[in-house]
Amino acid sequence: MRAIRRGFKSFRRHPLSNLTVVLLLFVCLAFSLSMLVVKLAADDQVASIKRSVGNYGELRVSSDYILEVFEEELNKGAAQRNREARSRNEEEEIEYRARFHLPEELADAFSRQDHILTYDKVINAGIIVRGVVNSELAPLAQYATDQELARRGIEGLNRQTLGNLFVFEGNTNGASASDFLNGNKELIEGSFYTYVDYLEKNPVVLVEKNMAEENELSVGDRIEAVVVGGGRGENTMELEIIGIYETQQAERRRESILDYNPAGNKLFAPLPIVQELSGMPGYVELGSYYFDSVESTEALQEAFGREIAQGNRYEFVTDDADYRKISEPLQKVGKTSTIGLAGALGACALIIILAMAIIIWGRTRELGVLKAIGATDRQVVGQYAVEVICICLVSVVLATGAAVLISEGLGNWLLSESTEKNVEVVEKKAYTGDYLSDRKLYKEGGLYTPVMKKEETVNLNVIYQGDLLVYGILILVGISLLGMAVPVIWITRLRPARVLSIE
Numbered sequence: 001m002r003a004i005r006r007g008f009k010s011f012r013r014h015p016l017s018n019l020t021v022v023l024l025l026f027v028c029l030a031f032s033l034s035m036l037v038v039k040l041a042a043d044d045q046v047a048s049i050k051r052s053v054g055n056y057g058e059l060r061v062s063s064d065y066i067l068e069v070f071e072e073e074l075n076k077g078a079a080q081r082n083r084e085a086r087s088r089n090e091e092e093e094i095e096y097r098a099r100f101h102l103p104e105e106l107a108d109a110f111s112r113q114d115h116i117l118t119y120d121k122v123i124n125a126g127i128i129v130r131g132v133v134n135s136e137l138a139p140l141a142q143y144a145t146d147q148e149l150a151r152r153g154i155e156g157l158n159r160q161t162l163g164n165l166f167v168f169e170g171n172t173n174g175a176s177a178s179d180f181l182n183g184n185k186e187l188i189e190g191s192f193y194t195y196v197d198y199l200e201k202n203p204v205v206l207v208e209k210n211m212a213e214e215n216e217l218s219v220g221d222r223i224e225a226v227v228v229g230g231g232r233g234e235n236t237m238e239l240e241i242i243g244i245y246e247t248q249q250a251e252r253r254r255e256s257i258l259d260y261n262p263a264g265n266k267l268f269a270p271l272p273i274v275q276e277l278s279g280m281p282g283y284v285e286l287g288s289y290y291f292d293s294v295e296s297t298e299a300l301q302e303a304f305g306r307e308i309a310q311g312n313r314y315e316f317v318t319d320d321a322d323y324r325k326i327s328e329p330l331q332k333v334g335k336t337s338t339i340g341l342a343g344a345l346g347a348c349a350l351i352i353i354l355a356m357a358i359i360i361w362g363r364t365r366e367l368g369v370l371k372a373i374g375a376t377d378r379q380v381v382g383q384y385a386v387e388v389i390c391i392c393l394v395s396v397v398l399a400t401g402a403a404v405l406i407s408e409g410l411g412n413w414l415l416s417e418s419t420e421k422n423v424e425v426v427e428k429k430a431y432t433g434d435y436l437s438d439r440k441l442y443k444e445g446g447l448y449t450p451v452m453k454k455e456e457t458v459n460l461n462v463i464y465q466g467d468l469l470v471y472g473i474l475i476l477v478g479i480s481l482l483g484m485a486v487p488v489i490w491i492t493r494l495r496p497a498r499v500l501s502i503e
Contacts, residue, residue, distance in 0.1 A: 018387075021355040022395050025348055029399035029475070030406070032344030035337040036471055037407035038414065042334035046327050054294030054323025056443050059110050059308065060286035061100050062315035063439060069099055093229070098283040106308055107287030110316075113303050115296035120171050120288040121271055122442055125278035127168045128226040130236065132215045134163055134265050167266045168225075170274025171288075172198045174206055174243070177268055178288075183248060184445045190219040190243035198270045206243040206268040217241060229279035237277060239269065288442050294323050319441055333414045345475070352483040356388065381484070388483035396476045 073081070088096060104121060111119040171177050174192030179185040193204045207217060217223070219241055227235040245268075275281050291300060297320050304316040 017355075017359060018391055021351070021359075021391050022398075024351045024355070025392065025395035025479070026398045026402070028344050028348040028351060029395050029479075030402040032341050032348065032475070033399050033403035033472065034407040034410050035341035035344060037403055038411035039334050039337040039341065041407075041411060042330045042337065046330050046334070049323065049327050049330075050294055053326060054297070054318070054320050055291050056441065057289045057291065057297070057300060057316055057318040058286045058441055058443075059107055059289070059304070059314060059316050060102055062312055064315075065313045066100055068312075094280060094283075097229075098280050101280060101283040101285055102287060102314065104282050104284050106314070107284055110287060110304065110308055111289065113291075113300060115291040115293075115300055116289050117292055118290045120173070120176055121284040121286075122177075122288055123170045123271060123274050123278065123280070123283070123285045125168050125170075125228070125274055125280075126165055127228070127267075127274075127277050128164045129166050129267075130164065130224040130226065132164060132166070132211075132217070132223055134166055134211075168205075168274045168277060169266060169268050170271040171268075172271055174268055174270075178442050179247075179445050180245070182443070182445055185245045185247050187243050188246045190241070192243055193268075193270050198272065201272040201276075202270060203237055203239045203273055204242045204269065205239040205273075206245055207241055208266060209244055209246045211265055212241075212244050219244060225277055227277055227279065237273070239273070286442060294320060317439075317441065319443060329415055333411065336414055337411075345478075348475075348479055349482050352388070352392070352479050353485070355391075356384075356483050360384070385480075385484050389480050392476055392480045392483060396472055396479075400472055 076084075101123070107119070107121050110116070169177065169179075173195050174180070174187075175194075177185075180187065180192075187206070188209065190206075193202065193206070196202075197204055205223070207223075212218065221241050222238050223241065224236045224238055227237060269277075271284070272281075275283065289300075291297075297318050300318075301316060304314075308314055308316070
């Protein structure tokens with residue numbers, strides 16, 4: 001206890017020298033703690049991103065294969081295409097129309113990979129609904145000629161049927177459709193169709209609010225959809241409306257006739273129902289998979305190449321690029337802050353060692369007197385240990401307060417240096433060859449969902465957790481031990497008689 005009291009007194013007796021050391025340590029510690037906070041925040045955000053981005057993939061027909069088929073069809077004459085069409089039986093006709101679709105059994109087989117957590121199967125199709133008007137396409141049908149419709153890519157339709165054409169999306173569970181998962185659409189009345197509806201092939205459907213209002217439809221009503229390839233009698237299927245949804249993005253886009261109104265005219269139904277309506281049983285447009293982590297992407301790509309690929313016919317695409325685009329700036333900030341932290345801590349160590357060397361050298365006579373009057377090495381070292389701890393403790397407390405004030409701003413400055421803050425505007429393209437080069441993931445909101453203009457700013461979300469206190473204590477202990485090294489070495493080697501004889 002006597003050594004502790006002398007240590008406190010010694011700390012108070014030399015305010016100027018101690019204040020200088022405190023200020024120097026304060027600057028270095030404030031910077032090092034700020035870098036530590038930034039690193040912890042960056043690592044935490046990267047871990048959070050991994051839970052929602054980079055863990056999604058799709059199995060589908062590749063763009064390269066689709067382009068190859070288009071080129072083959074273009075090289076055929078009209079007469080040859082007509083002959084081939086007349087010679088195909090019903091089974092061959094289904095296979096022909098399913099060229100750009102994925103066999104459902106392949107989607108199921110890939111879902112059994114070890115890293116897959118959940119999966120879905122999706123198909124989109126243009127289906128005619130009798131007695132229901134598509135408010136987006138009906139006005140176009142009044143003015144466009146059949147030739148103009150064909151030129152724009154709507155082959156097989158005419159002005160009479162265009163106003164009754166709707167996009168149907170089918171999957172295994174209505175609530176898991178990407179538009180509902182990502183918040184583009186929200187159910188406001190009725191209920192979703194369920195996995196049981198998928199298994200039992202129940203003919204139910206979800207419709208959009210504006211479409212329902214314009215056609216005086218409500219939950220419980222029935223609509224009649226025409227089955228593709230149903231023959232001259234036009235086989236139809238009666239569907240019960242079990243839910244009405246509302247689209248959150250209400251802006252309408254009219255660059256091309258395939259840029260559907262994001263507020264409506266899209267119907268959702270169980271997968272087998274849309275397969276039957278589109279005349280393609282056993283086929284899906286894509287398999288949609290969520291897996292455990294972005295680290296599993298490479299393993300899944302290898303499994304796909306080994307078991308599914310079939311040359312270039314199919315592809316497995318993931319949102320790994322989105323993950324890297326978001327996480328790379330944060331990872332760079334984490335690396336930069338680690339380097340800054342190491343440099344600042346090195347400076348702190350150098351400062352405390354040099355400062356204590358100067359302090360001890362200046363108090364050599366005081367040390368000699370203490371040892372001459374009977375003080376042991378342990379008592380003298382304990383006195384200076386208390387003084388070192390006081391200096392380091394004051395510095396750490398002040399530095400922690402400063403780090404709280406400046407760390408978030410410092411982190412955002414580092415992040416802005418690593419991120420290009422440009423407004424990326426993606427134009428939605430028509431369903432043509434241009435579309436194939438810019439195919440969107442189903443996770444983004446469905447095949448016909450426009451990409452809205454949005455300026456995204458990236459910020460570092462600094463959260464002061466208990467880890468910071470632990471690291472602060474460790475830094476305090478480490479610097480204090482370094483500072484005590486000089487007194488220990490100097491005091492144990494000091495001979496009182498020699499010191500007093502110098503005077």
